[in-house]
Amino acid sequence: MMEELDKPAAEFDESDLIPISAVQHYSYCPRQAALIHLEQVWEENLYTLRGRFVHEEVDQPGEEVDGNLRIERSLPLWSRRWGLVGKADVVEFHGLTPYPVDYKHGPRRPRTHDDLQVCAQAVCLEEMTGQLVPRGAIYHATSRRRREVECDEALRRRLREVVAALREALRRDILPPAPNDKRCRQCSLKSSCLPTVVADARRMARLGSDLYRVEEDG
Numbered sequence: 001m002m003e004e005l006d007k008p009a010a011e012f013d014e015s016d017l018i019p020i021s022a023v024q025h026y027s028y029c030p031r032q033a034a035l036i037h038l039e040q041v042w043e044e045n046l047y048t049l050r051g052r053f054v055h056e057e058v059d060q061p062g063e064e065v066d067g068n069l070r071i072e073r074s075l076p077l078w079s080r081r082w083g084l085v086g087k088a089d090v091v092e093f094h095g096l097t098p099y100p101v102d103y104k105h106g107p108r109r110p111r112t113h114d115d116l117q118v119c120a121q122a123v124c125l126e127e128m129t130g131q132l133v134p135r136g137a138i139y140h141a142t143s144r145r146r147r148e149v150e151c152d153e154a155l156r157r158r159l160r161e162v163v164a165a166l167r168e169a170l171r172r173d174i175l176p177p178a179p180n181d182k183r184c185r186q187c188s189l190k191s192s193c194l195p196t197v198v199a200d201a202r203r204m205a206r207l208g209s210d211l212y213r214v215e216e217d218g
């Protein structure tokens with residue numbers, strides 16, 4: 001039962017709230033989350049521009065009502081119990097039950113970090129409305145198809161783990177190592193992160209000793 005889930009008991013202050021977007025970034029790559037949310041690094045590439053274009057279509061706050069369905073766009077979200085803050089692209093209210101819909105560019109495909117973002121929106125909506133939010137969806141703009149996300153116990157537990165790890169990483173203020181794997185191919189932060197360089201320990205050591213030699217010669 002969702003009511004019996006092992007939810008965080010603490011209430012976080014406003015200054016302790018972390019962005020819902022950081023959950024997705026951390027789940028994708030902890031170094032990416034640290035670069036964006038600690039170092040304030042942000043770079044555009046084809047994928048971020050496509051994402052921005054998709055979001056521009058739903059970023060205007062507004063409300064539509066169609067019978068028993070109410071649609072809120074660009075709705076602010078927060079949860080003091082989870083310590084999260086952010087914004088939902090779209091929330092459909094089917095009667096009283098909220099149903100968050102997150103817009104993504106690209107074709108329909110399952111990705112855990114996208115699911116965690118929907119689940120983070122769901123737990124915020126639960127706290128804000130007092131209603132259970134058992135599911136939400138990702139709208140994949142390229143294929144114009146929805147993929148429903150079940151906010152079940154397993155996903156909520158994973159969300160709790162990721163939020164705790166993210167909070168600790170932000171508190172420690174340390175840049176994690178670069179995994180330098182297939183995730184880097186589509187990452188917009190490649191030129192700031194330099195994953196192939198920092199993942200190559202021998203090369204880093206050589207660069208370090210070269211730097212030291214220049215300083216000595218000078």
Ligand code: SF4
Binds near residue numbers: 179
């Ligand atoms: S380039 Fe790779 S290691 Fe660096 S932030 Fe992006 S995904 Fe992470």
